[in-house]
Amino acid sequence: MHVGEWWHSLDYDEPCRIVGIEVLWNHTTCVVWLPRRANTLRTLQSRLAPLRTTEANLLDLLSFISAAARIADALERDALIAPLEGNVIPLPHQLHALQRALSGDRVRYLLADEVGLGKTIEAGLILRELKIRGLVRRVLVVAPAGLVSQWVSEMKTHFNEDFRLMLPVNLAMIRQVAGLDEVENPWRTYDQVVCPLDSVKPLEARRGWSGQQLARHNRERFEDLVSASWDLIIVDEAHRLSGSTEQVARFKLGEALAEAAPYLLLLSATPHQGKSDAFRRLIGFLDPDALPVGGAVSRENVAPYVIRTEKRRAIDAQGAPLFKPRHTQLVPIAWGPSHAEQQALYEAVTEYVQDGYNRALREKHNAVGFLMILMQRLITSSTEAIRTALERRLQVLELPAGQLSLFPEDIADDWSALDGQEQFDTVLKARLKGLKNERQEVELLLSVARRCEARGPDVKALALLDCVQRLQREDNDPSLKVLVFTEFVPTQTMLADFLRQRGFSVVCLNGSMCLDERREVQRRFAADAQVLVSTDAGGEGLNLQFCHVVVNYDLPWNPMKLEQRIGRVDRIGQKHIVRALNFALEDTVELRVRAVLEEKLKLILEEFGVDKLGDVLDSEEGGAPFEDLFVQVVLSPQDAERRAAALVEDIRRKAEAGREGTKLLNPTPQLDPGAAQKIASHQMSFWTERLTLAHLRSQAGAAVERAEVGYNLRWPDGHEVKSAVFTRRNAEPPGAVHLSLEDEHIRALTTQLPVFAPGQPIPTMLVPGVSDKVSGVWSLWRISLQTSDGREQRCMALFVSDDGRVLGPTARTIWDRLIALPDDLRLNATVLVKEAAVSTFEMSRFAAEAHGGTVFDELAGAHRESIRRERKKGSHAFTSRKRVIERMGLPHVRARRLAQLVEEERAWSAGLAAREAALPELTAIVLMRVARQDQP
Structure with missing residues (x-):
């Protein structure tokens, strides 16, 4: 030795x-x-x-090493890595967005695809790519309250990214659990956070609050948020931050968020709504110098910041149009003689609402006005819903007067953000004082409601049964899946019981269910349930492309909510024409208004060449006018048609202004389906399968067994996976587990590349397709650039023939055969040892040095560029954070945060300097002699 x-x-x-x-x-x-x-x-x-070659399971071991090297090389070499790893195959326009976003140093863009094209997926792909490259660790998503849960769900489902939904009302609890003092920042507790937009905007005043209360509120919700050292911030519905002036709270939030992170993604389908100043401010978040005040707003100076695809230009991976057509139908439901008493109940409740609302306004009892409007929506939903509401109202009215109260008058602040069931729970839990004689009215209405229930099912329930059976016949599909939406849980419960009693398999979703319960319901609906009855809150975040029939059993007054409902099935990947049936009772003011709206809105959509109201109207701006319209026509039915027509005309004017604004945005480029096809056909899933199976077969204590679906796997540490599959298309059967590089066990294998030492015995193999033509030495080499914080690497296959030629295609062929491990690949009895092994190693290394220099130069160049970007990004980030901290109101907090920032910047600068030193390394992974078949 x-x-x-x-x-x-x-x-x-x-x-x-x-x-x-x-x-x-x-x-x-x-x-x-x-x-x-x-x-x-x-x-x-x-x-x-002494150095040795493992004889047992050598072929499996070589196959594992070859697959691990191929994956490691692909993860370093491929321009885009995220699409190969995730659970979603990107479409051509989504790949275009990813490529465009990563093409420059500053990842600060407005993702402005039209509605329904998957801006969330694009943001997730960019997020994953930045994380894989080590450029991002801390991520903040700011979204409207109704979308925050959907963001958490979609990031987990599509990208296996865990985000924490942080509601400012829970900050005190987070402080307590994390053991933070009053000065420490709770927004730094989690690295990936989603929060609701309006809950973190700064306040200038609030009725009844002292200056100290206001300062504390702004520090915890706003100042702490934007100073929490984010790497990437994503803002959904970002046009809401552009503000009507630069003084509004939302604009101040947008301005602070823009400075709080080096990477920024703004998402909006309607970024320019005919208001040039607001659009200028929106682009200013991305780059304050992009559109100077007084300068022109042109397509040329907007183009560097906007990524946009129009639906008419969107294609799938085969180049076909992305979306199927949609058929929406308003379905009037006639009362009929057997439901005269139900019709009388509707009319009586409407009279109660009209009278009660007007009296509530006269008596300045606004909360009761909200209750009255809710009663009107309940009576159009179901008898059970109105009966439940009347019972709960009567319970309150029977309480002693001293236990009754006026509901907080700020109910209007968040009322429109609540769905129907949330409004139902909110207002009926309050012990609202009654109007004069209201108790007697409620008792009378309640008795009529109970009689109606006793007489049998509602007329709409019977219409739903008839509709489902008819659609089954028309589609010739007895198991046709139907998604039914209602606003209220009592109606949901009634419908589920009604349909089950008639032989249907029914599942239900509502806002009270946790994420796991919602996933289980979605799984059952995908498997064997025929009908899913969902409330609006229950339907948030659902992807139900396997269903194409939606019945809106009751109609929310805001038609944008109807768009959201239908959007659960009218999504990318839908294979059928979507049918949406909107139920409305005949001889009701709701039907009169709805008929006028749908007729006139249809003309607008045709004029603009779109098929969804959301294509021309923002959900926030669209909600309030429609709800105000329904309130007014319930109170004054004679004006229904005129008011509806006036509102639609106002929508048309806004849409026209918005359309003019979109002319400033880049036209959609010609999309290439080939890029998506390359991703879809990429061999990463095959390599991952070979890596996993070959490794387990080569290890003691591990096992691989064929299962009915995929494989049952047991790892050496005892970890087991049943029905494991490695491709997305094979993961559809219930119970199948899709394994990819996201799995921690599999990802760890790609880092276990061995070292082949000089003098180590070299096995000899017969390789089909090669051994009949040539003999020589095949080897795998790792070319590395080592820095203080890790290693950047490439893997290179090399084949040197016995006559000294370096044959690149042959080296690649052998690599592929070792991964695939065909049955006719076999070991030869000859093994090179001692001096023969050393000389063979040295010959191969000499060739590897000659051919690997170019590869190392690429690595070194990429490393220098990475350091440059990191220095620029960090400098921007520290400067922005300093500006934010300097605006803090409390001097002692400001001083402490500035001192912390100085220390962080010093440590960052030192770490970056250490990373600049890069060392080259050339390491052998495998050496193998390939013999000719005619050699001994």
């Missing part, structure tokens, strides 16, 4: 090089260098053995 020789470490099961030998008190110890660990340590000579 001599210094410089290579031996095998029994303790670490890998080759090591002896760098020192010492004999002390009759014990011989060696200092060895372990290249895989880049570490030097002392060991007993007895724990070193």
Whole structure:
């Protein structure tokens, strides 16, 4: 044993090089260098053995190593990595957005695709790409309250990214759980956070609050949020931050968020709504110098910041149009003679609402006005819904007067953001004082409602049954899936019971269910349930492309909510024409208004060449006018048609202004389906399968068994996976588990590339398709650039023929065959050892040095560019954070945060300087002699 020789470490099961030998008190110890660990340590000579080639399971071991090297190389070499890893195959326009966003140094863009094209997916792809490249760790998503849960769900479902939904009302609890003091920032507790937009905007005043209360509110919700050191901030519905003036709270939030992170994604389908100043402010968030005040707003100076695809230009991976047509139908439901009493109940409740609302306004009892309007919507939903509401109202009215109260008058602040069931719960839980004689009115209405229920099912329930059966016949599909939406849980419960009693398999979703319960319901609906009855809150975040029939059993007054409902099935991937049936009772003011709205809105959509109201109207701006319209026509039915027509005309004017604004946005480029096809056909899933199976077959204590679907796997540490599959298309059967590089066990295997040492025995193989033509030495090499914080690498296959030629295609072919491990690939009895092994190694290394220089130059260039970007990004981030902290109101908090910032910047700068030093490394992974079939 001599210094410089290579031996095998029994303790670490890998080759090591002896760098020192010492004999002390009759014990011989060696200092060895372990290249895989880049570490030097002392060991007993007895724990070193001659280099060897493992005979048992050698083919599986070689296949595993070859697959691991191919994956490691692909993860470093491919321009875009995120699409290969996630659970979603990007469409051509989504790949275009990803490529465009990553093409420059400043990832600060407005993603402005039209509605329904998957801006959330695009943002997720960009997020994943930045994380994989090590550029992003802390991510903040700011979205309207109704979308925050959907963001959490979609990031987990599509990208396996865990986000924490942080509601400002829970900050005190987060402080307590995390053990934070009053000065520490709770927004730094989690690295990936979603929060609702309007809950974190700064306030200038609030009725009844002192200056100290206001300062505390703004510090916890606004100042702490924007100073929490984010790497990437994503803002959904970002046009809401552009503000009517630069003084409004939302604009101040947008301005602060824009300065709080080096990477910024603004998402909006309607970024320019005919208001140039607001659009200028929106682009200013991305770059304050993009559109100077007084300068022209032109397509040329907007183009660097906007990524946009129009639906008419969107295609799938085969180049076909992305969306199927949609058919929406308003379905009037006639009362009929057998439901005269139900019609009388509707009319009586409407009279109660009209009278009660007007009296509530006269008596300045606004909360009761909200209750009256809710009653009107309940009576159009179902008898059970109105009966439940009347019972709960009567319970309140029977309480002693001293226990009744006026509902907080700020109910209007958040009322429109609540769905129907949330409004139902909010207003009926309050012990509202009654109007004069209201108790007697409620008692009378309640008795009529109970009689109606006793007489049998509602007329709409019977119409739903008839509708479902008719659609089954028309589609010739007895198991046709139907999604039914209602605003209220009592109606949901009634419909589920009604349909189950008639032989249908029914599942339900509502806002009270947790994420796991919602996923289970969605799974059951996808599997064997025929009908899903959902409330609006229950339907948030659902992706139900496998269903194409939606019945809106009751109609929310805001038609944008109807768009959201239908959007659960009218999504990318839908294979059928979507049918949406909107139920409305005949001889009601609701039907009169709805008929006028749908007729006139249809003309607008045709004029603009779109098929959804959301294509021309923002959901926030669209909600209030429609709801105000219905309130007014319930109170004054004679004006229904005139008011509806006036509102639609106002929508047309706004849409026209918005359309003019979109002319400033880039036209959609010609999309290439080939890029998406390349991703869809990429061999990453095959390599991952071969990597996993070959590794487990080569390991003691592991097992691979064929299952009915996929494989049952057991890892050496005891971890088991049943029905494991490795491609997305095979993951559809219930119970199948899709394994990818996201799995921690599999991802770890890509880092376990071995080291092949000089003198290590070299096996000989017969490789089909090669051994009949040529013989020589095949090898795999890792070309690395090592820095203080890690390693950047490429893997290179090399084949040197016996006559000295370096054959690139042959090297690639052998690599592919080793991964695939065909049955006719086999070991030859000959093994190169000792001097023959050393000389073969040296010959291969000489060739590897000659051919690997270009690869290292690429790595070094990319490293220098990465350091430059990181320095620029960090400088921007620290400057922005300093500006934010300097605006803080409390001097002691400001001083502490500035001191912390100085220390963070000093440590960051030192770390970056250390990373600039880059060391080259060339390491052998595998060497193998390929024999000719006619050789012994």
